[in-house]
Amino acid sequence: MREIDLETELVRCLRCGYCRALCPVFEGLMNESWNARGRILLIRAFKEGSLKPEWLKSYVERIFACTLCKACEEICPAGVPVTELILWGRKLVIRQGLEIYPEYEELAKAILEKGNIFGKEEDAFPVRERRAKTLLYLGCTVRYQYEEFGRIAMALLDALHVEYDLKREKCCAGFLEMLGMEEEFERASGECSKIVEGYDEVIVVCPMCYHAFKDLYGMENVVHLVEKVKEGIEKGVIKLEREVNATVFLHDSCHMGRYAKMFDLPREILSSIPGLRLIEGTRTRERARCCGGPIRVPFTEIRDKVAEAVVEESEKLGADGIVTECPTCFHNIRAVSFGTVYDLLELVAYSARLIDRIPVYE
Amino acid sequence: MEVLGFELPDELYYTDDHVWVRVEGGKVRMGLDSIGAKAIREVVRVKLRPVGSRLEKGKPFAILESAKWVGSLKSPVAGRVIEVNEKLKREPYLVNQDPYGEGWMVVVELEEALPIEELHHGEGLKEWAEKEVRERFKLV
Numbered sequence: 001m002r003e004i005d006l007e008t009e010l011v012r013c014l015r016c017g018y019c020r021a022l023c024p025v026f027e028g029l030m031n032e033s034w035n036a037r038g039r040i041l042l043i044r045a046f047k048e049g050s051l052k053p054e055w056l057k058s059y060v061e062r063i064f065a066c067t068l069c070k071a072c073e074e075i076c077p078a079g080v081p082v083t084e085l086i087l088w089g090r091k092l093v094i095r096q097g098l099e100i101y102p103e104y105e106e107l108a109k110a111i112l113e114k115g116n117i118f119g120k121e122e123d124a125f126p127v128r129e130r131r132a133k134t135l136l137y138l139g140c141t142v143r144y145q146y147e148e149f150g151r152i153a154m155a156l157l158d159a160l161h162v163e164y165d166l167k168r169e170k171c172c173a174g175f176l177e178m179l180g181m182e183e184e185f186e187r188a189s190g191e192c193s194k195i196v197e198g199y200d201e202v203i204v205v206c207p208m209c210y211h212a213f214k215d216l217y218g219m220e221n222v223v224h225l226v227e228k229v230k231e232g233i234e235k236g237v238i239k240l241e242r243e244v245n246a247t248v249f250l251h252d253s254c255h256m257g258r259y260a261k262m263f264d265l266p267r268e269i270l271s272s273i274p275g276l277r278l279i280e281g282t283r284t285r286e287r288a289r290c291c292g293g294p295i296r297v298p299f300t301e302i303r304d305k306v307a308e309a310v311v312e313e314s315e316k317l318g319a320d321g322i323v324t325e326c327p328t329c330f331h332n333i334r335a336v337s338f339g340t341v342y343d344l345l346e347l348v349a350y351s352a353r354l355i356d357r358i359p360v361y362e
Numbered sequence: 363m364e365v366l367g368f369e370l371p372d373e374l375y376y377t378d379d380h381v382w383v384r385v386e387g388g389k390v391r392m393g394l395d396s397i398g399a400k401a402i403r404e405v406v407r408v409k410l411r412p413v414g415s416r417l418e419k420g421k422p423f424a425i426l427e428s429a430k431w432v433g434s435l436k437s438p439v440a441g442r443v444i445e446v447n448e449k450l451k452r453e454p455y456l457v458n459q460d461p462y463g464e465g466w467m468v469v470v471e472l473e474e475a476l477p478i479e480e481l482h483h484g485e486g487l488k489e490w491a492e493k494e495v496r497e498r499f500k501l502v
Binding site: 118144145297300304331334335336337338361 | 409
């Protein structure tokens with residue numbers, strides 16, 4: 001959206017406060033300036049230059065502590081594109097040279113210099129360049145934190161008889177875009193583009209990568225692995241035979257759900273697993289809670305409140321564990337839960353007898 | 363005892379996962395040992411089982427998070443949590459700075475005797491710790 005249009009959007013907010021009902025940060029803090037309506041008013045004041053200099057630090061805090069989960073947009077009667085406004089607010093902060101968090105500078109440095117969000121030198125995955133038509137793109141969280149997810153992704157593609165390449169990856173840079181770091185995003189996404197171009201199909205495991213490739217890079221050939229798995233189940237190539245005797249609470253990832261609108265896929269897959277009982281929360285699908293992942297650093301305490309709301313609901317409903325299809329959600333829910341957290345594709349792989357046990361992460 | 367630069371107080375018992383256990387009568391105090399604390403780097407958040415909760419042997423009593431890692435600490439004992447270190451909520455870095463002192467995590471009232479045969483202590487402690495340090499920090 002053009003900036004002139006964003007200025008119009010700022011005044012289109014009706015100030016009704018409906019966003020309070022779904023904003024995960026507001027739910028945790030119960031304070032208006034941490035809610036969509038409050039943030040929009042603040043951005044407007046910032047644009048008009050009416051914020052006192054001593055308020056700027058608090059302003060930056062509130063603008064950067066939004067999880068960009070888009071839940072508020074589901075309930076906004078005026079249809080205000082809140083996420084775009086917050087992103088714009090962040091860009092304005094950076095363009096004006098206001099002080100942001102040192103953690104963001106470190107993160108950008110890690111992505112630009114090392115090619116991954118964790119600043120790691122190497123990962124455990126082989127390079128497979130077979131000139132295949134398909135590229136499997138694992139993403140930073142899988143490559144460096146949850147290697148098992150990557151191995152399961154490879155096993156699933158083998159089971160689906162998909163010939164694929166696996167390359168040295170560079171971060172998709174979606175996180176830099178989320179932080180409003182325009183120059184850094186341009187540079188990092190340019191590097192990543194070179195890696196993903198030239199394939200008929202790019203299969204991703206991480207919903208954030210999916211968003212980056214599809215919505216930011218404009219790629220039409222990006223597919224999430226759950227889509228391929230669903231096809232495989234329907235065609236009978238992946239046979240879900242082994243029982244998973246558990247009652248699970250499905251946590252909709254924001255990027256798979258509100259961003260990519262893939263609400264049915266995980267449900268259809270989970271209902272195909274024998275023995276598995278699926279529980280829906282009171283806030284599910286379009287209105288599902290966020291895990292707080294995008295604000296984990298440096299707002300860890302707020303992330304805790306956001307993720308704990310997910311865990312509390314699952315416990316109240318009597319679930320044995322929480323299942324998600326997003327590695328970032330998996331990580332953030334694990335950080336606050338003493339219970340079991342499942343990765344959707346691990347449950348599939350176990351039921352399809354591709355692995356002998358469901359991995360336990362401790 | 364000091365092992366390759368890591369302090370491991372002799373009076374404590376240690377699990378394979380680097381949980382230390384101090385016997386205090388019918389209770390035990392637990393935390394993360396200096397090897398574990400160094401391995402996970404700067405702890406940014408600690409979540410502990412609340413006072414009154416029942417711990418099962420082998421189940422987590424703490425979740426620790428550093429900048430790039432999250433994981434739990436398993437209890438080597440069954441019992442009831444009677445005290446938790448509230449200070450770690452605001453000052454999680456104490457786990458790194460003072461693992462056996464201000465970085466303690468929980469006090470547990472034991473339901474059964476401490477399974478000392480499953481823990482590292484006394485004879486064999488040095489050998490185990492040396493191996494762990496060499497493996498975790500890739501020392502040659």
